Amino acid sequence: MKSALNSTRLRQRQPRLKLDPKRYAIVRACVLERDGWRCQECGSMEGLEVHHMKARGQFGGDVMDNLITLCVGCHGKCH
Numbered sequence: 001m002k003s004a005l006n007s008t009r010l011r012q013r014q015p016r017l018k019l020d021p022k023r024y025a026i027v028r029a030c031v032l033e034r035d036g037w038r039c040q041e042c043g044s045m046e047g048l049e050v051h052h053m054k055a056r057g058q059f060g061g062d063v064m065d066n067l068i069t070l071c072v073g074c075h076g077k078c079h
């Protein structure tokens with residue numbers, strides 16, 4: 001079953017719409033600002049993270065429209 005393994009590996013190597021870390025940090029800060037530094041699920045202001053609504057592999061890029069502010073707890077439920 002070597003060939004099956006190889007094709008799986010190839011499928012994972014998709015082009016990613018990934019920003020360089022500096023730009024991503026800026027976009028991330030803009031998302032937090034837009035969402036008022038609150039979790040958009042429960043309103044918590046602690047342990048905030050930025051979640052990709054669409055995974056990067058599913059044409060979801062590092063763009064503000066695709067990002068949402070969530071706290072650690074709510075973020076964990078999304079994955």
Ligand SMILES: [Zn+2]
Binds near residue numbers: 042071074075
């Ligand atoms: Zn939350």
Ligand SMILES: [Zn+2]
Binds near residue numbers: 075078079
């Ligand atoms: Zn996420």
